[in-house]
Amino acid sequence: MKGTIIITGGAGFIGSHVVREFVTKYPDYQIINLDALTYAGNLENLKDIEDFSNYTFVKGDITDQNLMLDIFKEYQPDGVIHLAAESHVDRSITDPTAFVMTNVIGTVNLLNAAKEIWKDDYVGKRFHHVSTDEVYGTLGETGLFQETTSYDPHSPYSASKASSDHFVRAYHDTYGLPTVLTNCSNNYGPNHFPEKLIPLCIHNILTNKPLPIYGNGKYTRDWLFVIDHAKAIDLVFHNGKNGDSYNVGGFNEWQNIDLVKELCKQMDEKLARPIGTSAALITYVKDRPGHDLRYAIDATKINKELGYQPSVTFEQGLSLTIDWFLNNQEWLDNVTSGDYQKYYQGQYNG
Ligand code: NAD
Ligand code: TYD
Secondary structure (H helix, E strand, C coil): CCEEEEEECCCCHHHHHHHHHHHHHCCCEEEEEEECCCCCCCHHHHHHHCCCCCEEEEECCCCCHHHHHHHHHHHCCCEEEECCCCCCHHHHHHCHHHHHHHHHHHHHHHHHHHHHHHCCCCCCCEEEEEEEHHHHCCECCCCCECCCCCCCCCCHHHHHHHHHHHHHHHHHHHHCCCEEEEEECEEECCCCCCCCHHHHHHHHHHCCCCEEEECCCCCEEEEEEHHHHHHHHHHHHHHCCCCCEEEECCCCEEEHHHHHHHHHHHHHHHCCCCCCCCHHHEEEECCCCCCCCECCECCHHHHHHHCCCCCCCHHHHHHHHHHHHHHCHHHHHHHCCCHHHHHHHHHHCC
C-alpha cells in the first residue's frame, strides 16, 4: 500500500508512537496526524520526526462533523488509524458526556467522512479503529478475554469505547466499509500522561508525594509496552481481515500493588537510594466506583494469524520507561504544571 493515512490522536501517548512507527518505517506513505490537542495531546511527543517530509500535523476536533468531511476531502486518505479519544476512566466518572462526544460521536463522524469520500470503492482502503480490552468488562480470578467474549462495559469510558466499536462493526456490516478493530490491554511507556497509574507513581516518587492505591490494590491489569502496541497496529492495519477484531496483549498480568512495589524497587535502584524509600510512599485510598477487578487478554489470534509477538519483557519495558522519565523530567514538569494541578487536587485532594 502506498498513499495517505490519517492517524487521529497522534499527539497523545499511544498515537505518537504509532505516528513515529509509520513515518519512519514507511517513507512512501504521507502521514497526517489529526489531533485537537486536548490536555492529553502534546506535539513535544513528536519533536524528533516533525520535520520529516512525509509527516503533516492538522489541528482538528473529531466532534466537528463538517470539519472532518473537509479534512477528508482535502487529504483523500487511503487509510485511517483512529486513536483520538478521551482515555481516562477517572475523568469519565466526573464528565461522561465528554466521552460520548469524542469517543462515540467523533468516531461516527470519521466513519461517515471515510464512507463519503470512498464512495463504495473500497479497494486499497482501510479504517482501523483502536480500542481497549475494557469493553469486555471484568474477569473473575480466572479466564481470559477472547475476541468472542461478550461486551459488558462498566465505566462511562468503557461504555463509550464499546459503543464506538459497535458503530465500526455496523459500518462494516451495513455499508461494507473495510474496517479492522484492535482491543488492547493497558499500555505503559515513554510519553504516558501522569494521570495513569505508572507515570503518576513515577512522578510522585520523584516529587516525594503519596502513591495512591485504590481499594485493596488487588485489582489486576495486563500490561503491554506501548511500542509493542504500535507494532501490533502496524500488523493489523496491513494484514488484518476486513470486519475482524484482534485482541492485543502480552500475557503479562500484575496486581496493582505488586506492580507499584516493583516500580518502587526499580526507582530506588536507579536513583541509588536505599530499597524501601519509594515503597514507604504507598498509601491506600478510596476505591474507584465500578472498579473492574481483572483484565487479561488472550492474544492467541493475533499471534497465530499474524505472527505477533511483543519485543520486550515487562522488566525490560519498565526499565526503559523509568529511564525515559528520568531523562525527560522537563517533559514531566511541563505536563504536570497548570491544569494538571487542578485535576490532581480534585481527584486526590492534595
Ligand atoms: P491519550 O489520552 O494519551 O491521547 C488521546 C489523544 O486524542 C490526544 O492527543 C488528544 O489531544 C486527542 N483527542 C482527544 N479528543 C479529541 C478530539 N475530540 N478530536 C481530536 N483529537 C482528540 O490516549 P492514549 O492512551 O494514547 O489512547 C489512544 C487510544 O488507544 C484511545 O482510543 C484509547 O481508548 C486506546 N487504548 C488505550 C490504552 C491505554 O492503556 N492507554 C489501551 C488500549 C486502548
Ligand atoms: P489506569 O492507569 O487509570 O488504567 P485503567 O483504569 O484504564 O486500567 O489504572 C490502572 C489500575 O490502577 C486500575 O486498577 C486503577 C488503579 N489506580 C490506582 O490504584 N491508583 C491511581 O491513582 C490510578 C490512576 C489508578
